[in-house]
Amino acid sequence: xxxxxxxxDFFNKVKHExxxxxxxxxxxxxxxxxxxxxxxxxxxxQYTLVPVINKSQLIKEFxxxxxxxxxxxxxxxxxxxxxxxxxxxxxxxxxxVIDSHRPIDLVNFFCEQQIYMLLKHDEDEIAAIPDYDSxxxxxxxxxxxxxxxxTEQVSKRHRFDEATLEKRRERKKWExxxxxxxxxxxxxxxxxxxAAMLVYELAWKMSKDNNDQLWWAITGVADQFQNKxxxxxxxxxxxxxxxxxxxxxxxRDEDDDNTKSVNSVKISFEHDLDLxxxxxxxxxxxxxxxxxxxxxxxxxTNMGIKRLHQFLAEMGLPLTxxxxxxxxxxxxxxxxxxxxxxxxxxxxxxxxxxxQSFSAQxxxxxxxxxxxxxxxxxxxxxxxxxxxxxxAGENSNFVDSLDSLSRVTAPKMQDGLELAKLQLQAIKxxxxxxxxxxxxxxxxxxxxxxxxxxxxxxxxxxxxxxxxLFSHFLLNSYVRSLNKTKRERAKxxxxxxxxxxNVDDGTTIIIGIPPLADESRKNLFGNxxxxxxxxxxxxxxxxxxxxxxxTLKNEDLSKFLDALITIMS
Amino acid sequence: xxxxxxxxxxxxxxxxxxxxxxxxxxxxxxxxxxxxxxxxEANQEDVAQVVQNDSDQSSLTAIQVRHDSLQRNKRCLLAxxxxxxxxxxDMRWEFGSVLPPDIRRNMSEREVQWFSNYNRSLSSYMRxxxxxxxxxxxxxxxxxxxxIEVRCVEDRGEIELDDGSRILLKKNxxxxxxxxxxxxxxxxxxxxxxx
Amino acid sequence: MDDLLNVSGVSNDDSDEEHLTAAQVLEKLEQAWxxxxxxxxxxxxxxxxxxxxxxxxxxMEANIQRAQKGDLKISLHRLExxxxxxxxxxxxxxxxxxxxxxxxxxxxxxxxxxxxxxxxLSPEEFAFAKELVGNVDNxxxxxxxxxxxxxLQNIALHEITSRPNLDHxxxxxxxxxxxxxxxxxxxxxHAEDRVDLEVGAQHLMRYQPIEQLVENGAVSLx
Numbered sequence: 001x002x003x004x005x006x007x008x009d010f011f012n013k014v015k016h017e018x019x020x021x022x023x024x025x026x027x028x029x030x031x032x033x034x035x036x037x038x039x040x041x042x043x044x045x046q047y048t049l050v051p052v053i054n055k056s057q058l059i060k061e062f063x064x065x066x067x068x069x070x071x072x073x074x075x076x077x078x079x080x081x082x083x084x085x086x087x088x089x090x091x092x093x094x095x096x097v098i099d100s101h102r103p104i105d106l107v108n109f110f111c112e113q114q115i116y117m118l119l120k121h122d123e124d125e126i127a128a129i130p131d132y133d134s135x136x137x138x139x140x141x142x143x144x145x146x147x148x149x150x151t152e153q154v155s156k157r158h159r160f161d162e163a164t165l166e167k168r169r170e171r172k173k174w175e176x177x178x179x180x181x182x183x184x185x186x187x188x189x190x191x192x193x194x195a196a197m198l199v200y201e202l203a204w205k206m207s208k209d210n211n212d213q214l215w216w217a218i219t220g221v222a223d224q225f226q227n228k229x230x231x232x233x234x235x236x237x238x239x240x241x242x243x244x245x246x247x248x249x250x251x252r253d254e255d256d257d258n259t260k261s262v263n264s265v266k267i268s269f270e271h272d273l274d275l276x277x278x279x280x281x282x283x284x285x286x287x288x289x290x291x292x293x294x295x296x297x298x299x300x301t302n303m304g305i306k307r308l309h310q311f312l313a314e315m316g317l318p319l320t321x322x323x324x325x326x327x328x329x330x331x332x333x334x335x336x337x338x339x340x341x342x343x344x345x346x347x348x349x350x351x352x353x354x355x356q357s358f359s360a361q362x363x364x365x366x367x368x369x370x371x372x373x374x375x376x377x378x379x380x381x382x383x384x385x386x387x388x389x390x391x392a393g394e395n396s397n398f399v400d401s402l403d404s405l406s407r408v409t410a411p412k413m414q415d416g417l418e419l420a421k422l423q424l425q426a427i428k429x430x431x432x433x434x435x436x437x438x439x440x441x442x443x444x445x446x447x448x449x450x451x452x453x454x455x456x457x458x459x460x461x462x463x464x465x466x467x468x469l470f471s472h473f474l475l476n477s478y479v480r481s482l483n484k485t486k487r488e489r490a491k492x493x494x495x496x497x498x499x500x501x502n503v504d505d506g507t508t509i510i511i512g513i514p515p516l517a518d519e520s521r522k523n524l525f526g527n528x529x530x531x532x533x534x535x536x537x538x539x540x541x542x543x544x545x546x547x548x549x550x551t552l553k554n555e556d557l558s559k560f561l562d563a564l565i566t567i568m569s
Numbered sequence: 570x571x572x573x574x575x576x577x578x579x580x581x582x583x584x585x586x587x588x589x590x591x592x593x594x595x596x597x598x599x600x601x602x603x604x605x606x607x608x609x610e611a612n613q614e615d616v617a618q619v620v621q622n623d624s625d626q627s628s629l630t631a632i633q634v635r636h637d638s639l640q641r642n643k644r645c646l647l648a649x650x651x652x653x654x655x656x657x658x659d660m661r662w663e664f665g666s667v668l669p670p671d672i673r674r675n676m677s678e679r680e681v682q683w684f685s686n687y688n689r690s691l692s693s694y695m696r697x698x699x700x701x702x703x704x705x706x707x708x709x710x711x712x713x714x715x716x717i718e719v720r721c722v723e724d725r726g727e728i729e730l731d732d733g734s735r736i737l738l739k740k741n742x743x744x745x746x747x748x749x750x751x752x753x754x755x756x757x758x759x760x761x762x763x764x
Numbered sequence: 765m766d767d768l769l770n771v772s773g774v775s776n777d778d779s780d781e782e783h784l785t786a787a788q789v790l791e792k793l794e795q796a797w798x799x800x801x802x803x804x805x806x807x808x809x810x811x812x813x814x815x816x817x818x819x820x821x822x823x824m825e826a827n828i829q830r831a832q833k834g835d836l837k838i839s840l841h842r843l844e845x846x847x848x849x850x851x852x853x854x855x856x857x858x859x860x861x862x863x864x865x866x867x868x869x870x871x872x873x874x875x876x877x878x879x880x881x882x883x884x885l886s887p888e889e890f891a892f893a894k895e896l897v898g899n900v901d902n903x904x905x906x907x908x909x910x911x912x913x914x915x916l917q918n919i920a921l922h923e924i925t926s927r928p929n930l931d932h933x934x935x936x937x938x939x940x941x942x943x944x945x946x947x948x949x950x951x952x953x954h955a956e957d958r959v960d961l962e963v964g965a966q967h968l969m970r971y972q973p974i975e976q977l978v979e980n981g982a983v984s985l986x
Contacts, residue, residue, distance in 0.1 A: 044716050049743040068735050602911040609913035646908050683903045690895040697888040699818030708853045712846040715839050
C-alpha cells in the first residue's frame with residue numbers, strides 16, 4: 001500500500017514500538033539509515049539495525065527476528081520482490097519499505113495491509129504503475145460456473161450460449177492484456193528517487209532536519225549518480241531540491257559571520273569538476289583515474305599520456321605541481337583550476353567535465369565533496385580481507401561504513417578514501433589491460449568480457465559496487481577507443497561482464513549494464529537473465545536486490561550466454 | 570636473613586598493583602610460618618637459658634632480633650592476606666557474585682570461603698535497603714541519557730529485557746536500548762557503546 | 765523536581781519531625797551525599813532520608829508505568845529517576861567503602877560510646893560491619909595465625925587497621941554563624957587561635973575541629 005502521509009502513517013505508528021531496520025549494503029541505504037537513526041534517537045524509538053546483502057540474508061534475518069519485532073523497516077531492499085510470498089509473515093507484522101529499486105512489485109503496491117511503501121509523490125512514477133483493475137479482477141460467479149461446467153462432459157445447451165462464450169472470450173482477452181501490461185511494466189529495471197532523499201523529506205516534514213541529515217541525503221543522491229543508476233536529468237532535479245533545503249539551512253552565514261560555530265558542518269553548492277577524489281590525491285593521478293578524463297585521453301596508451309601532459313601544459317600547470325598532493329599545490333593554481341579546465345576541456349574532447357555537486361566543510365579541515373564520500377563509503381563496504389579473517393571482517397564492514405558517515409571529519413572516512421584510491425587504481429589497470437589485449441568482444445546484441453581468475457586484483461571483482469563501477473568505466477573507455485564508425489554502433493550496445501565470485505564454490509558473478517546512449521538507465525538484463533536461466537536450466541541464483549547482477553556455476557556459463565544472445569536478438 | 574621471604578610477599582603485592590590477582594603463594598606463606606616457628610623455638614631456648622643463668626646476658630640481643638623478626642613476619646603476612654582480600658572484594662564489585670574461573674584459580678580455599686561470606690553479607694545488606702532492596706553494584710556512573718546506542722561485540726543469543734521484550738544479540742548488530750538494560754552487558758563486554 | 769512529583773501526586777513524606785516536600789528531601793540527600801564523599805570520616809547515617817527517597821522512587825516508577833505511552837515527560841521522568849537512584853547508590857556505596865575500610869575501629873567506637881550519642885552506623889550497616897570483621901578475623905586465623913607461635917596468635921584488629929585521617933583539609937561553606945571555633949585544640953593550650961564563621965563564607969580547614977558542625981548541618985563540605 002502506498003503511504004501518502006509518511007509522518008502519520010509511518011513514523012507516528014512506529015514511534016512507540018521497537019523497530020527492526022534492515023539495511024541493504026549500498027551507500028544510499030546507509031545514508032538513509034543514518035538519517036532514520038537520527039530521527040529515532042530524537043524520539044527515543046528503540047531500534048535494531050541489521051545489514052542484509054541479498055535476498056536469502058533478508059529471509060534469514062527475518063526468520064531470526066520475527067518473534068521479537070512487529071514493525072520492520074526495509075531500506076533499499078524488498079521493494080521489487082513479493083514480500084508476502086517470500087517471507088510469509090504473520091498477520092501482525094508490518095513492513096515499511098523505502099526502496100529505490102524499480103519496478104515495485106505489484107503485490108507490494110496493491111496489498112492493503114502489512115506492506116507499506118513510502119514513495120515520492122511523483123506523478124510520473126505513480127502513473128507508470130498499472131491500474132488495479134487491469135491486474136486484479138474478482139471472479140464472477142458466472143465465470144466460475146462456466147469453468148466448472150466445462151470440465152464435465154455433459155453437454156448442456158446453455159454452455160454454448162452466446163453470453164458465456166462472450167464472457168470466456170472477454171476473460172481471455174483480459175488475461176492476455178494483463179500479461180502484456182505486466183510484461184511491459186517489469187521489462188526494464190531502473191532506479192527511482194534515492195532512499196536517503198525520501199527519509200530526509202520525512203525529517204523535513206517533521207521539522208527535525210539539520211545539516212548533518214542533509215549531507216547524508218546529498219551523499220545518497222550522489223551515490224545514485226556516480227554509480228550511474230540514474231541519468232543526468234533525474235540527478236539535476238534531485239540536486240535542485242537539495243539546493244532548496246541547503247539554502248534554507250545554510251543561509252544564516254551570509255547575514256552574520258558569527259552565528260555558526262566553526263565546528264559545525266557547512267554545506268555549499270558548486271559546479272565541481274568530475275574528477276575522482278582530486279582533493280585527496282594529486283591532480284595528475286585524479287585525471288588518470290576518473291571516468292571521463294581517462295576515457296577521453298585514453299590513458300592506457302602512451303599517446304594518451306602524452307595528450308594528458310599536453311592538456312596540463314595548455315592549462316599552464318607545471319607537471320611537478322600536478323603530481324604533488326592536491327593540498328600542497330600552489331593556492332593560485334588551485335583557485336583557478338576550475339576555470340582553466342573548463343577552457344581547455346572542449347579542445348581535448350572532454351564533455352561534461354563539470355557537474356553540479358555539493359561539498360561539506362567542518363572546521364578548518366579540507367572540504368569533502370559528495371562524490372568523495374560515496375567513493376570512501378563504497379570502498380569501506382567492500383573492503384577485502386585475507387582468507388582466514390574473511391567472515392569476521394565482512395560483518396564489521398557495515399559498522400565501519402556507518403561509522404565513517406557519522407561525521408564529515410570521521411577518521412574512518414580517510415581510511416575509506418585510501419581504499420577507494422586502491423580500487424580506482426585497480427580499475428584503471430584492469431581497464432588498460434582489457435582494452436590493450438582487446439578482450440572485449442561483441443556477441444551480437446551486447447558486448448561481453450570476462451575477468452579471469454589469474455588477473456591481478458581479481459578479488460575486487462566479486463563485489464557488486466566495484467563491479468558496477470568497473471563496468472561503466474570499461475564501457476566508456478572501450479567505446480571511446482573505437483574509431484568513429486564502430487563507435488556509433490557500440491554506443492547502443494549494452495555490456496555484460498562476468499567475474500569469479502567464489503573460487504571454492506566455482507561460481508561466477510555476472511553483471512549487465514545498459515548502453516551508453518541510454519540516458520534513462522533502464523536495464524533489461526534482470527528479465528533477460530531470468531529467461532536465459534530458465535531456458536538452459538542453469539544453476540543461477542538471482543539473489544541480489546539489483547536484478548541485473550546474478551551468480552551462476554562456472555559450468556553453465558557458456559550455455560547461459562548462448563541463451564542470452566538468442567533472447568536478446 | 571630473617572624476614573626476607575616476607576618481603577618477597579610484599580614485593581609480589583607491589584608488582585600486581587594494577588589490579589590483577591596473582592596466585593596464592595601457598596609455599597612462601599608456609600615457609601614464613603616455618604621460619605617463625607624456628608625463630609620462636611630458638612627464642613624459647615635462649616629465654617630459658619637466660620632465666621636459668623642470670624649472668625649470661627649475651628643472648629639478649631639475639632632474642633630481641635628474633636622477636637622483631639617474628640613481629641615483622643607476622644605483619645607482612647597479615648598485610649599480604651589483607652591486601653589480597655581487598656582485591657577480591659573489588660572483584661565482587663566488578664564481576665558480580667560469580668567470579669570468572671581464571672580468577673578463582675588464583676584464590677586459596679579460604680579466600681574462596683571469605684568471598685562467599687562477603688557475598689552473603691553484601692547481598693543481605695543490599696536487600697535491606699529501602700522497601701525492595703537496592704543493587705548497589707548498578708548505576709556506577711551518573712546517567713546521561715535514557716537511551717544509548719550500542720553495538721554487539723559477540724554473539725550472545727536472545728536476552729530478555731525488563732519490559733518483557735526479547736532482543737537477539739548478534740555480532741555486529743546495532744541497537745538503541747534503554748541505558749539501564751545495557752549497563753550490565755556493557756560491563757561484561759558483550760555490548761559496546763557507540764559514541 | 766516539584767513538578768515531577770506533583771505529577772505523581774505525592775508531596776509530603778511521613779517524617780516524624782517536620783513536613784518536608786520531596787524536593788527538600790532530595791536536597792538533603794544531595795547534601796548528605798556531598799558531605800559523605802568529601803569527608804575522611806564516616807558521617808552519621810541518614811537512613812531516614814534514604815528510605816523516604818527510595819519509597820518516592822517506587823511511587824514515581826509506578827506513575828510512569830501508568831502514564832500514557834509516548835508522553836515526552838516519561839523520558840524526562842525516567843532520567844530524573846535514574847539520576848536520583850544514582851545519587852542514593854553512590855551515597856550508600858561511599859558509606860560502605862568507608863565502613864569496609866575502618867570496620868574494626870567503628871565497631872570499637874560503637875561498643876564504647878554512651879547511649880545518648882547517635883550511632884554512625886545504621887543497624888544493617890552495623891550487622892554488615894560485624895560480619896565483615898568476623899570474616900576477616902576468621903580468615904587471618906585460619907590462614908596464618910593458628911600456625912603461628914602461641915604468643916603471637918592474637919591480634920586486635922582495631923589497633924592495626926588504619927584510622928580515618930581527621931587531619932585531612934576540607935573546603936567548607938558556612939550556613940550558620942559560629943563564633944569562636946578553635947582551629948587547633950591540640951597544640952593550642954590557650955585557645956587563642958579562633959575563627960568566626962560567617963554565613964556564606966567559604967573556608968579551607970582541618971576536618972577535625974569542624975566535624976561536629978558538619979554533622980549538625982551548620983557547615984557543608986564542598
